[in-house]
Amino acid sequence: LDDVWNQIDLEAVGIPYPLGRSKVVLTTRSKTVCGQMDVRKEINVACLPDDEAGQLFQDKVGQGTLSSSPRIEALAKELVEEMKGLPLALITVGRAMYGKSNPKQWESAIHYMKQSCCDGDDQDLHMENDVFRRLKFSYDSLRNETLRQCLLTCSLWPEDEVILTGDLRRCWIGLGLVDECDIHGSYRKAHSLIGELTAACLLDICHTGFHNGGYIYRRETFTHQEMPIEVGVKMHDVIRDMAIWISCGCSDNKDKWVVRAGVGANLSIHAIPWTRAECISLMYSKIEKLHPVPPFTCSTNLKRLYLKNNRLDERIFGAIQSFTELTYLDLSDNRIKEIPEELFALVNLEHLDLSCNGDLRTVPKRLRELTKLKFLYLAGT
8 A cells, every 4th residue: 555644444444454464555654654554563664775766866877877977976976875775856856857968958957956946947957846846745744734834844954964953942932833831841842843854754863962950062062971962853855855856836936935054155145035935044154244224125024034144243133123123043052242232222122042152141131121121041141
């Protein structure tokens, strides 16, 4: 039974139950279905290893295409690496590249795969129709809109980044996606939602980082003897691209979510649609400064700004003070030494994370002017 999404009554479809010596093999993207079907043995189908991924891609693109030039053979290996062993992507892109003997076409395909799907032109690779729309069924099958929105936020971290569950839970709580009667209940609820997303095979569990006093510090800060291991999650690159695509209205509004997390030196600040975006993530990008946005060009659309783990100092507040509709601001892991007057122009802030700015020693009394503030993080300062 292939692609099972709900419990199937085996007797109703003519399979005698109990099975006796017979066996039924089913494939599903939901562990919940495994429980409903009384599955006795689970076999996790992981992404393909490099050699098998290369072979599958070669079968679809054709040896004739690959052998047309040594340059194309090298580019094909690079393109296969970008798909991280996901069979659906390897098959789709392999078929799309069949017969393409111009290296420029391969370079264009690699460029597309390396950037967010909302930024590129998908006329040739068919990722939207053949991959994203099919994977989206997993997203649509999540039991409620809260889970769907929680999944989408995971795409704001850099590609291949392990997202610490502490960071993720604080993000969901700060956005109001999880809002129980007390903070401990909210953390428990968020932990449960992470379990549901991993059970749906949309996130992978991994172990990294360390936990101390309710705040997560980076791995390099401590040794294994000093701190217990903290659990993190990881999002497959193609799932992440699908999530950004959904957040952009399935490409209908490409400026709605702008994700340039982890791009480092390749980041062009001037290319960011500051006046149109609702959510911008520039996390882990080694940014040292942002140019001030003139108030007369500033739209009130921007609600969420993620600047975690950069090299920004207090001048950042002058650059963003005109974004008065901001409700969520993450400035953790930067070089901020003081909180200037410009912060208090952001009167709609509900979530403010200034943690891990090690030289920040005081907060001004004017902080009370941010009357809508619900969450303030100052750990590691």
